Amino acid sequence: MYRIGIDLGGTNVAFGLVDETGRLLKKESVPTMRDASAEELTEAIAENTLAFIKKCGIGEDSVESVGIGCPGACNDEKGILLLTVNLPFRNTDIRGIFSRYTKIPVHIGNDANCAALGEALFGGGKGTKTSLTITLGTGVGGGIVIDGKLYTGFNGMAGEMGHMVIRKSGVRCGCGRRGCFETYASATAVIRETREALAKHPDSLISRLCDGDPSKIDAKTAFDAMRLGDKTGERIVKAYIKDLGEGIINYINIFQPEIILLGGGVSKEGEGLLKPLRRYVYRFSYGAAMFKKTRTRIEKAQLGNDAGIIGAAML
């Protein structure tokens, strides 16, 4: 049997054919109809799903389920997409609309949660039962997988990994609070800190790396400067790792997961980020110094952008 995973984004809707071992066998992407209503959009997705299945050369009866990763709040029990920010969905009965087109069971989930499920089952978390995935991108997202299943809370909205305050009265967050993990651990945060450092230290290597143009600074700039021996870059990275570490230690003390997987732009730094991060985390997380054999592993996520489709298929 196969499964279909769909990653519903503001720009594109991506369809994927996934087998039982989590392999993405075929992928296709169509532009998201920007001016359509929620119902029209859902109908188009249903039609495209059936067309995609046909293109895959399989019958509907070979498809166990369709899973849709949505950029918003979902209730999979009822099959309802409660709310999206950049798309017109609001209490949209996705399952009901799909049922007019096909008998294949339909599941929905938050897109960041789906990526976490994909990573947990077939990416860096393969073989583990309990994992957290934390994505360090424009924001900080992710998801919680317990006993191989996505944990979404009683209303479907759990796992807002970025919206945990670690510095009361800190940097203002889009969620209305101040000092959220996201405002210190996202790629956006590293960029902000790098730009501020450039303004204060115009003579640092950062200036040369971005041709003196703050808009050319990205999440990699400070790490690059550090690798070239720049003190300012080193300071930014060290402070970033402490903030990131603070949030990760919080999550370990709460969940004691088998593994924490880091995804998103900043995670591309790989071991250069992970090594000092582990050092900090194992020094301060509860019991980690005493129980070395049973401490949470911290690794890089493996599936990249495919995690969302693969995870959606597994909903």
Next chain:
Amino acid sequence: MYRIGIDLGGTNVAFGLVDETGRLLKKESVPTMRDASAEELTEAIAENTLAFIKKCGIGEDSVESVGIGCPGACNDEKGILLLTVNLPFRNTDIRGIFSRYTKIPVHIGNDANCAALGEALFGGGKGTKTSLTITLGTGVGGGIVIDGKLYTGFNGMAGEMGHMVIRKSGVRCGCGRRGCFETYASATAVIRETREALAKHPDSLISRLCDGDPSKIDAKTAFDAMRLGDKTGERIVKAYIKDLGEGIINYINIFQPEIILLGGGVSKEGEGLLKPLRRYVYRFSYGAAMFKKTRTRIEKAQLGNDAGIIGAAML
């Protein structure tokens, strides 16, 4: 069938006979043998358990299980008490030692986790599937119940609810970090803040309430002063509720549990604490303003000291 719940404390070991509906039918307490080895202590607990069962007038075959709430890190899968702080246990094979005395299955769990399980199943959380219990006492403890079962992480040590940093570089915590939730939301924290306020405002009502003696200040003093119209008392309580709220919002954004139950000394303030707390929490937690019907309830824990025994019985 009955179950036996045991609350292993540094001063006393309490035994309880619990029925399937969570009623505590009989309770007995014996002093903890302070100078005994871990093995001797476990043997004594096993012997006392059998004596207690006899006193209850039932046979061993009427006891479904024995559960022991321990003040430390446990591995229930293996039946091993990994470590306690105030008692001599270290990798002690509790299940193995008990098996020399009885065939009744034995479970172990962290004592704060057990209290959370008791509250979830038969106290304030009765009827819910997913709940967090947070105890505002000398420290901040608690536990996580998902689908009616205790969540303890892959190594048995999850649910350290107090050791989530909410104020980086804040007050030093016993766990080695700074700014943990515990250092702002515990009864100890309210007392610290009240004492500091007394030193700064010796003319406030707090002075009269404690006869000018800081050592007479308890977690209630600031609340009492506030109720009598004292501005200093009001300021302390308001600041406390914001800190408590910050941590609770974090937990809602992560877990979206059906209910959060507050126990421990400070929770005795009841609605005087809960009403302003809910106002703050629902204003800032993710989605709570938009999805009023599916937001986490925040209530007082119900079982008091019995929660630990009842929860241990249900392990």
